[in-house]
Amino acid sequence: MGLSGVLPWHQATWQQLCRLADTDRMPHALLFSGEHGVGKQRLAEALIERTMCAAPGDQACGHCRSCQLLTSGSHPDLLRISPEEGKRHIRIDTIREVNRFVSQTAQQGGYRVIIISPAEAMNVAASNALLKSLEEPGQQTLFILLADVPSRVLPTIRSRCQQWTLPSVAIDDCLGWLTEQLASEDEARFWWQVSGGLPLSAVELAAPDARALRHQLHDCFEQLVRGGEPVAEAARLDRQAIDAILWYGIAWLEDLIRLGLSGTTASLRNPDLLPLYRQAVKNARVRDWFKLLDYAREQRRLLAVGANPNPQLVLEAWLVRWSALLRS
Ligand SMILES: [Zn+2]
Known part of the structure; x- marks a missing residue:
């Protein structure tokens, strides 16, 4: 060391x-x-x-x-x-x-x-x-x-x-460092964007287990857009990852709100999800995304202070709410 x-x-x-x-x-x-x-x-x-x-x-x-x-x-x-x-x-x-x-x-x-x-x-x-x-x-x-x-x-x-x-970090200030960690500049840019400008998070998110979780959540999102059953989807996810699941949910909601308000795709944190976002934006109003965003942030806060001891229930409630908006 x-x-x-x-x-x-x-x-x-x-x-x-x-x-x-x-x-x-x-x-x-x-x-x-x-x-x-x-x-x-x-x-x-x-x-x-x-x-x-x-x-x-x-x-x-x-x-x-x-x-x-x-x-x-x-x-x-x-x-x-x-x-x-x-x-x-x-x-x-x-x-x-x-x-x-x-x-x-x-x-x-x-x-x-x-x-x-x-x-x-x-x-x-x-x-x-x-x-x-x-x-x-x-x-x-x-x-x-x-x-x-x-x-x-x-x-x-x-x-x-x-x-x-310590504010989030501009890409130009961390691109060299991140490229060293992640082996290519494309990867560095992609995970920097997903992380919201937090370079050490970018490295964590790009690790194999975290990638697999993101992939799984992407899949879950897609199933819900297609009318999948939220409690069944919840059963396929690891409830121990509830904090990360909510973190991604918040990032995706923020993307949906940006897309819904401005119509532009330039500042999306998860550009690879754009086809799903387009589908979801058709089904719900921006006001409803904001409400869900508040809910997700509050659930994450409760988890952080230990006020919400049952991750399975949190996960199910979260996906039920997601799905209600995605297919309304
Ligand atoms: Zn010394």
């Missing part, structure tokens, strides 16, 4: 962060937010490495004791906080551990860094327990919080962090 390296589309942000560090203006808490797949974690790792490095240049040196400890995953002054395996929330006990860590001195004599990911996973009690440490962390302490959806982080936490929003 080597050092992280800064992703090409984060260069401008990276230079700003370095300038803060090099002029002693680095805040003691940063919140990186942006959609899954934009590369928040990579940016945070590069910053952790440079912050803890004894002899940083543009990036961490890669050779000093700190860099070696980080590379081996055993730096005593770095604390990584995430939900426990199989759990959704970061518990208050875990945050108490953060508070203890912050009250001790750094073992290597440099920075102490605490990374909390995803920050949305802290419930109210855990968030409140963190406030004091966030307010008075002491010298040479850096908190890095990561959030896909920063509005789900408690406002009292957010207001104590300097917020950095």
Whole structure:
């Protein structure tokens, strides 16, 4: 495991962060937010490495004791906080551990860094327990919080962090990198578009299992347009993939709305679905697509906060609604 390296589309942000560090203006808490797949974690790792490095240049040196400890995953002054395996929330006990860590001195004599990911996973009690440490962390302490959806982080936490929003990425800023990952420029462009400008998501979506799911959903969509039975279709899908299924549903609805409102196909995220879209647009009004979009987003939110424990029911209800619009 080597050092992280800064992703090409984060260069401008990276230079700003370095300038803060090099002029002693680095805040003691940063919140990186942006959609899954934009590369928040990579940016945070590069910053952790440079912050803890004894002899940083543009990036961490890669050779000093700190860099070696980080590379081996055993730096005593770095604390990584995430939900426990199989759990959704970061518990208050875990945050108490953060508070203890912050009250001790750094073992290597440099920075102490605490990374909390995803920050949305802290419930109210855990968030409140963190406030004091966030307010008075002491010298040479850096908190890095990561959030896909920063509005789900408690406002009292957010207001104590300097917020950095990482937007989706233009194709020109990631085409070279994506082409390296996906072996051809055509593939890079296609999956960039499907991902909505999120390069790491593009790579995930292009992986064999994810491709197979997309193919299966495409097929399911086609069956529903032809009058297929939604509960039977639901039975053929993997309910464990419900989040990805809703994610695709949302992307397709957004395409349908673009197509329905403008009639143009230039900005579609899934151009290969155009024949199906044309069929679907004939059958429903844009207003109804918007309603279904709201529904899908809400279901996804409920899944994320653990409020909707039965994925099979969510999947069936979703396909029943899809099909009602597709064949009306
Ligand atoms: Zn170093």
